[in-house]
Amino acid sequence: xxxxxxxxxxxxxxxxxxxxxxxxxxxxxxxxxxxxxxxxxxxxxxxxxxxxxxxxxxxxxxxxxxxxxxxxxxxxxxxxxxxxxxxxxxxxxxxxxxxxxxxxxxxxxxxxxxxxxxxxxxxxxxxxxxxxxxxxxxxxxxxxxxxxxxxxxxxxxxxxxxxxxxxxxxxxxxxxxxxxxxxxxxxxxxxxxxxxxxxxxxxxxxxxxxxxxxxxxxxxxxxxxxxxxxxxxxxxxxxxxxxxxxxxxxxxxxxxxxxxxxxxxxxxxxxxxxxxxxxxxxxxxxxxxxxxxxxxxxxxxxxxxxxxxxxxxxxxxxxxxxxxxxxxxxxxxxxxxxxxxxxxxxxxxxxxxxxxxxxxxxxxxxxxxxxxxxxxxxxxxxxxxxxxxxxxxxxxxxxxxxxxxxxxxxxxxxxxxxxxxxxxxxxxxxxxxxxxxxxxxxxxxxxxxxxxxxxxxxxxxxxxxxxxxxxxxxxxxxxxxxxxxxxxxxxxxxxxxxxxxxxxxxxxxxxxxxxxxxxxxxxxxxxxxxxxxxxxxxxxxxxxxxxxxxxxxxxxxxxxxxxxxxxxxxxxxxxxxxxxxxxxxxxxxxxxxxxxxxxxxxxxxxxxxxxxxxxxxxxxxxxxxxxxxxxxxxxxxxxxxxxxxxxxxxxxxxxxxxxxxxxxxxxxxxxxxxxxxxxxxxxxxxxxxxxxxxxxxxxxxxxxxxxxxxxxxxxxxxxxxxxxxxxxxxxxxxxxxxxxxxxxxxxxxxxxxxxxxxx
Amino acid sequence: xxxxxxxxxxxxxxxxxxxxxxxxxxxxxxxxxxxxxxxxxxxxxxxxxxxxxxxxxxxxxxxxxxxxxxxxxxxxxxxxxxxxxxxxxxxxxxxxxxxxxxxxxxxxxxxxxxxxxxxx
Numbered sequence: 001x002x003x004x005x006x007x008x009x010x011x012x013x014x015x016x017x018x019x020x021x022x023x024x025x026x027x028x029x030x031x032x033x034x035x036x037x038x039x040x041x042x043x044x045x046x047x048x049x050x051x052x053x054x055x056x057x058x059x060x061x062x063x064x065x066x067x068x069x070x071x072x073x074x075x076x077x078x079x080x081x082x083x084x085x086x087x088x089x090x091x092x093x094x095x096x097x098x099x100x101x102x103x104x105x106x107x108x109x110x111x112x113x114x115x116x117x118x119x120x121x122x123x124x125x126x127x128x129x130x131x132x133x134x135x136x137x138x139x140x141x142x143x144x145x146x147x148x149x150x151x152x153x154x155x156x157x158x159x160x161x162x163x164x165x166x167x168x169x170x171x172x173x174x175x176x177x178x179x180x181x182x183x184x185x186x187x188x189x190x191x192x193x194x195x196x197x198x199x200x201x202x203x204x205x206x207x208x209x210x211x212x213x214x215x216x217x218x219x220x221x222x223x224x225x226x227x228x229x230x231x232x233x234x235x236x237x238x239x240x241x242x243x244x245x246x247x248x249x250x251x252x253x254x255x256x257x258x259x260x261x262x263x264x265x266x267x268x269x270x271x272x273x274x275x276x277x278x279x280x281x282x283x284x285x286x287x288x289x290x291x292x293x294x295x296x297x298x299x300x301x302x303x304x305x306x307x308x309x310x311x312x313x314x315x316x317x318x319x320x321x322x323x324x325x326x327x328x329x330x331x332x333x334x335x336x337x338x339x340x341x342x343x344x345x346x347x348x349x350x351x352x353x354x355x356x357x358x359x360x361x362x363x364x365x366x367x368x369x370x371x372x373x374x375x376x377x378x379x380x381x382x383x384x385x386x387x388x389x390x391x392x393x394x395x396x397x398x399x400x401x402x403x404x405x406x407x408x409x410x411x412x413x414x415x416x417x418x419x420x421x422x423x424x425x426x427x428x429x430x431x432x433x434x435x436x437x438x439x440x441x442x443x444x445x446x447x448x449x450x451x452x453x454x455x456x457x458x459x460x461x462x463x464x465x466x467x468x469x470x471x472x473x474x475x476x477x478x479x480x481x482x483x484x485x486x487x488x489x490x491x492x493x494x495x496x497x498x499x500x501x502x503x504x505x506x507x508x509x510x511x512x513x514x515x516x517x518x519x520x521x522x523x524x525x526x527x528x529x530x531x532x533x534x535x536x537x538x539x540x541x542x543x544x545x546x547x548x549x550x551x552x553x554x555x556x557x558x559x560x561x562x563x564x565x566x567x568x569x570x571x572x573x574x575x576x577x578x579x580x581x582x583x584x585x586x587x588x589x590x591x592x593x594x595x596x597x598x599x600x601x602x603x604x605x606x607x608x609x610x611x612x613x614x615x616x617x618x619x620x621x622x623x624x625x626x627x628x629x630x631x632x633x634x635x636x637x638x639x640x641x642x643x644x645x646x647x648x649x650x651x652x653x654x655x656x657x658x659x660x661x662x663x664x665x666x667x668x669x670x671x672x673x674x675x676x677x678x679x680x681x682x683x684x685x686x687x688x689x690x691x692x693x694x695x696x697x698x699x700x701x702x703x704x705x706x707x708x709x710x711x712x713x714x715x716x717x718x719x720x721x722x723x724x725x726x727x728x729x730x731x732x733x734x735x736x737x738x739x740x741x742x743x744x745x746x747x748x749x750x751x752x753x754x755x756x757x758x759x
Numbered sequence: 760x761x762x763x764x765x766x767x768x769x770x771x772x773x774x775x776x777x778x779x780x781x782x783x784x785x786x787x788x789x790x791x792x793x794x795x796x797x798x799x800x801x802x803x804x805x806x807x808x809x810x811x812x813x814x815x816x817x818x819x820x821x822x823x824x825x826x827x828x829x830x831x832x833x834x835x836x837x838x839x840x841x842x843x844x845x846x847x848x849x850x851x852x853x854x855x856x857x858x859x860x861x862x863x864x865x866x867x868x869x870x871x872x873x874x875x876x877x878x879x
Contacts, residue, residue, distance in 0.1 A: 050852065054819075084846055088829070146828030149803025150872075154785040157830055157871040212829065340837030344870075351870050356782035360775045367771025371764045381767075395830075398869035402835070402842075421840060 003033070006055070007045045009254045010037065011068040021065050029053060029061040044069065070253050070321075082223075085216060092209045095139040099202030102131045107195040125177040125192050132194040136170045140201045156355040158395050162204055164359070165389030169733065170197040172382060188378060196383075200390055200737040207741020211395075214748040217755075218403045219337070221410025225330045228286050228305040233270035236260040236314070259317040263308045271304040271320045278313030282306050287325065288681040289416035329680070332418050336409040337402075339421035343701055344401040347708075351397050358392040358716065365720045380721070383733060387719040391736035392712060395744040400704035403751035408697035415759045416681030417690045418665070424676035428660055428694035430641045434589055434687060435620075435632060437646040437654070438600035438610060441664055442586075442684070443576040447480055449487040450548055451573035455536055465570035467493035469553055472511050472520050475501045480549060480574050481509075508551065517556040519566060526552050531566050539571055547602075547609025548573040575606075578613055585684025586614045592688055595640075599623055599631055599654075628654035643677075645687055662687060689759040696757050704747045711743045789877065795819060801834070801845060802826040805865075805874035814860050814878050820853045833868030836876070842868070 010022060019037045026035035026046060031053025037044045046058055055071040062069035108114055109122025121127050137144075143166070146159035173192035176183050180190035232249045237259070247262065252270050255261070260276070263269050269282065279297035284290060284306045293309050296302060302315055305326040321327065362385045369381035405422045412419050419425050439445050452462045460468070470488025473481035474495060488495065499512035507528065508521015519529055523540070526533050531554045533540075543550045550573045556566040586596050599620040600607050607621035620631050628644075632654050635642050644651070644658035652674040655661025663675035664682050679686045719736055723729035760768075790797070790807035795817060800806045801824040812818040822834055824845040835842045836853070845851050857863075857878040866873045 050821075050850065054854075142827055146803065146826060146830065149826060151803070153804045153806060153808070154781055155804040155872060156782055157828075158869075159828055159830065208829070334842070335840035338835060338837060338842030339840045340835075348864075348866075348870060352873060353783065355871075356778055359778045359782075363771040363774030363778065366774075367768050370767040370771075371760070394871060395869050398871060402868070402870075422837075 003047055004050050005045065005047045006058075006071065007043055008058075008069055008071045009251075010042055010044050010062060011070065011254075011256055013037075013042055013067060018067065022062055022067055025061045025065045026058065029057060032058070032061075068256060070256075082216075085212070089209065089212055092205060092212070096202055096206045096209055099135045099139040099198055099205060102135050103195060103198030103202045106131050106198055110192070110195050125173075125180075125190075125194075128192055128194040129174060129177045132170060132173070132198050135198040135201050136166065139205060140166060143201075156359065158355070158393070160355060161358060161389045161392055162200075164362070165386045165733070166197045166200055168382065168389070169193045169200070169386050173197065186378075188376075193383070196386060196733045199734050200386075203734070203737040203741050204390075207745055210741075210745045211399075211748055214745065214752060215399075215403065217752050218406040218748070219410070221406075221413055222330065222333055222337070225326065225333065225413065228268075228326060230268035230270040230305060233259070233317075234262045234264075234267075236262060253321065255317055255320050257317055257320055259320075260314060261317055262312065262314050263302075264312050265308060265310055267308050269302050269304055269306050269308055269315075271317045272302065272324045273315040273317045273319070274301050275299065275313050275315045278311055280311030280313050281309045283309055287329070287416070289414065289686075290681050290683065325680075329413060329418060332420065332678075333409055333413045336419050336421050336425070337406045339405075339423065341401050341405055341422035341426045341701065343426060343698070343705070344422075347397045347400060347705060350709075351394050354392070354394045354397070354712075358388065358394075361716065361720065362388045369721065380730070384719065384721050384730065386733045387731045387736040388716060390733050391715050391719045391731065391740050393708070393740045393743045394712075396708035396711060396747045397705070399744055399747050399751075400708045401701050403748050404697055404700040404704060404754060407751050407754040408693060408700070411754060411757060411759070412690065412693055415686070415689065416665075416679060416683070417686050417693065417759070418678040418680060419690070420676045420678075424660055425694050425697055427641070428643070428677065428691050429698045431594060431643045431660060431691055433595045433597060433635055433640040433642045434662075435597040435599050435635065435642060435644045435654075435658070436586075436616075437628070437644070437651050438598055438602065438607065439576060440647045441579075441645055442582045442598065442614065443578050443610065445576065447483040447549070447574045448577050449483055449572060450575045450577070451543060451571070453539055453543075453571040453573075455539070455568050455570055460569050462570075463491060463493055465553060465572070466491055467496070468513055468518055468555070469520055469551075469570075469572060471496040471498055471513055472501070472509055472518055474498070475511075476503060476509055478503075480551070483574050484572065517566065519552075519554045521551060523552065526554060526568070529554070529566065531568060533568070536568050536571060543571065543573045544605065545609065546573075546575070547606035548575040550574075576610075578610060579684060581684040583614050585687055586616060588685050588688035589691070590615070592691060594688075594691070597635065599628055601625065625651070626653075629657045632657045643687070645684075662690070686759075693757065693759060696754060700751055700754050704750055707750070708743065708747055711739075715739060787875065796821065798823060798850075799874070800825060801831050804872045808874040809877065810874070811877040811879055812855065812857065814857055817854055817856045820855060820876075822851045822853070824848070824851075830869050830871050831867045834865060835868060835870075836863070836865040838863040 022037045023035050026032050032046055032048045034047040059069045059071045105122055106128045108118045115123060143159045143163040147163040150156055150160060173194045176190045176192045183190045230252055233252055233255045234247060234249050236245050236247050238245045255271050261270060275296055275298050281293040281295050282302060283293045287303055287306055304324045365388050366381045366385040369384050370377050373380040408425055409419050436442050452465055454462060466488055470485050470493055473484045475498060496513045501511040503509050504525060507525035510519045519525060540550055550571055552568055553570040554566045554568045589596050596616050597618040598611050598616045601623055602621055604621040607619045611619045623631055628651055632642055632644055642658045643660040643662050644654045645662040646655055647664055655674050660677060661675045662677045665678040665680035677690050719731045721730055787809045788807060789809040789811055791811040796819040797810050798821045801822055803826060822845050824831060824847055827847060833842060833844055839855055841853060843851055860878050863876045864873055
């Protein structure tokens with residue numbers, strides 16, 4: 001249990017009675033010992049028991065009485081973590097320096113060949129003992145500090161092995177120093193091995209230092225994301241009724257939903273919201289990975305942490321705190337880095353038995369060498385036992401998978417690819433089929449006018465045709481009408497007054513424009529109106545073959561009320577347009593040898609037209625929304641590993657059914673929840689990039705595991721002396737410590753290489 | 760074989776047997792969360808190392824790291840997608856609302872020390 005004192009801003013207070021109401025509500029909340037509210041600073045200070053009360057409960061106690069408390073949730077911030085790590089690195093550095101200098105002096109005075117050049121006092125065992133003591137019990141203290149409590153719980157780890165190994169070497173050497181005659185009497189030369197104990201500690205600590213530095217790099221992505229957050233926001237707030245609006249800078253955590261915020265050129269956008277005044281271009285590369293700035297104007301949404309480039313605008317805050325897109329991305333990446341890849345299971349099982357097995361092998365090594373070692377059997381037994389304890393490196397096995405996952409998911413986030421968990425990252429490298437939903441994923445999802453065809457050689461121009469149609473469709477509510485009116489606005493055509501407008505369901509519209517009758521609709525409308533279609537049939541067929549919806553425009557001669565006297569003057573084709581990145585995205589996947597499938601509710605002709613434009617060979621057309629999931633399962637039943645790419649909202653069941661669901665991101669909770677991978681950059685090329693990232697991460701993990709296992713499997717027997725009978729090779733414990741330190745460094749460094757991957 | 764060799768051979772055999780018994784035959788003790796909060800001391804492992812928490816309810820798990828070993832500086836609850844840095848001598852609270860019954864392992868960042876959460 002711990003008492004926590006926390007100060008946080010309160011919103012909505014006006015007078016002294018507000019203070020009393022909030023204080024009363026807070027002091028009634030279980031776990032809160034003291035609550036003080038200050039009207040002047042608009043802040044509350046609360047002392048509470050963290051086991052009985054949480055920041056959430058405090059916030060709800062305040063909101064229950066009609067105010068808002070901006071209680072921060074996190075107690076341990078990233079800065080504190082970094083500070084503590086850097087402090088421990090500093091201590092580690094001095095321990096390494098002391099151990100290696102003292103160990104080096106001992107080595108100089110005791111190593112055969114070298115010792116002849118050493119001053120005579122360094123050869124005295126008592127001097128070596130004095131030099132070895134600080135290394136063993138100050139620099140090496142952390143090994144004991146970890147080993148003793150672990151042994152109390154009958155557990156062992158890496159530190160246990162180092163503590164055992166160096167204690168054996170140090171203890172034996174100290175015994176020789178104190179009682180050289182006893183050692184001599186059993187036929188051994190009284191030579192201490194303080195160089196082994198000290199240099200081994202120095203080198204292992206040095207390895208740990210580099211490993212810790214490298215490990216700090218693996219979690220850099222999260223720190224970068226957190227660093228993106230703006231610190232303050234310039235809000236426009238009114239004090240009350242009739243009072244003028246005041247502009248002030250406030251800390252980001254005090255911004256509430258509905259706040260009106262001004263953003264000036266070159267400033268960071270503080271939270272998510274919608275522009276209500278002004279326009280600008282915004283650099284969203286930090287969130288989406290897309291380097292080209294996006295133009296924003298009234299009604300457009302802006303994302304917190306992105307950078308305003310040129311203009312000034314005012315916007316309304318829609319999402320704050322943990323609801324912002326940045327907060328969601330950080331949460332997702334943190335969760336992914338905390339998850340476990342299935343490939344790690346083998347390493348998990350082995351590492352839980354590893355240390356006890358190494359200790360058993362050390363006992364066996366001692367026994368075998370003592371019994372079979374011939375002359376100097378005791379020394380062989382002792383040194384080889386120490387080498388076995390020192391060389392075993394369970395850390396490399398433990399670090400192999402998580403470090404690669406951390407770097408891989410971080411790399412993805414930097415490029416707008418959010419991976420939900422390690423399992424998704426692992427499965428993605430086995431994908432061989434990608435199903436794309438058509439509307440809204442491969443296409444923009446909004447129909448656009450693609451062709452305006454003049455039918456007669458003379459008469460109305462293209463602009464006049466568009467003007468007539470736009471005038472007529474202005475009164476229509478049909479979705480295609482919206483596309484035509486929009487095109488008309490873009491082309492700045494004249495909109496004329498329409499008389500006698502009539503919509504004919506399933507056929508089209510008719511009305512009078514400038515005194516002549518105008519008909520606009522499909523072939524059925526023309527047939528009903530007895531208008532001759534003969535000369536436009538080939539044009540109609542061509543456009544429909546391209547998957548477009550074609551409408552026909554016919555007008556009568558001036559003042560004529562008889563439709564059969566009308567003639568066709570133009571065709572307008574409307575179609576959903578393909579996204580800019582779609583073709584390149586499909587090609588990138590095909591290059592990876594992945595089959596691309598398109599699924600859509602559209603008819604076969606329309607679907608085929610889009611598919612052939614993109615180079616997609618397999619098309620599933622006329623699939624009702626609720627049947628998409630069934631189609632995904634059918635392809636899975638063919639033995640394929642399938643990813644479904646959709647918008648994450650309408651096709652959630654299909655995304656869930658697929659081995660990997662990929663949502664073209666909107667940053668909404670729904671999309672992120674439903675998908676295994678979210679592409680917030682909305683770039684279809686990122687589907688291939690995500691698979692590429694998964695392949696590279698898996699390659700790194702496999703290499704790491706191979707190295708970590710291979711290292712232990714090969715070098716432990718070498719340390720036991722397996723090569724001695726044939727080649728006479730034995731491993732000096734000092735070399736064992738070099739190998740051990742380098743094994744975990746190499747695993748972490750290999751994971752860090754993933755950062756250089758280009759996506 | 761000389762008596763010293765016989766002694767050392769027996770000693771190393773006993774050492775192997777003892778290590779096996781000491782580390783691999785230990786029994787885990789399960790501790791239930793009596794209230795909606797449970798403390799786990801991180802010192803040479805996790806104590807208690809097996810905890811039992813109720814299904815569907817919010818339970819606070821408080822980790823207090825007293826061990827300076829960098830092996831234990833992170834705790835990983837991969838089934839709950841949590842990897843958390845544990846500052847020395849500070850309480851770090853994780854709020855869990857288990858949605859599945861069963862046994863869920865947790866470990867240190869290097870996967871050397873393990874614990875178990877049983878959701879009942």
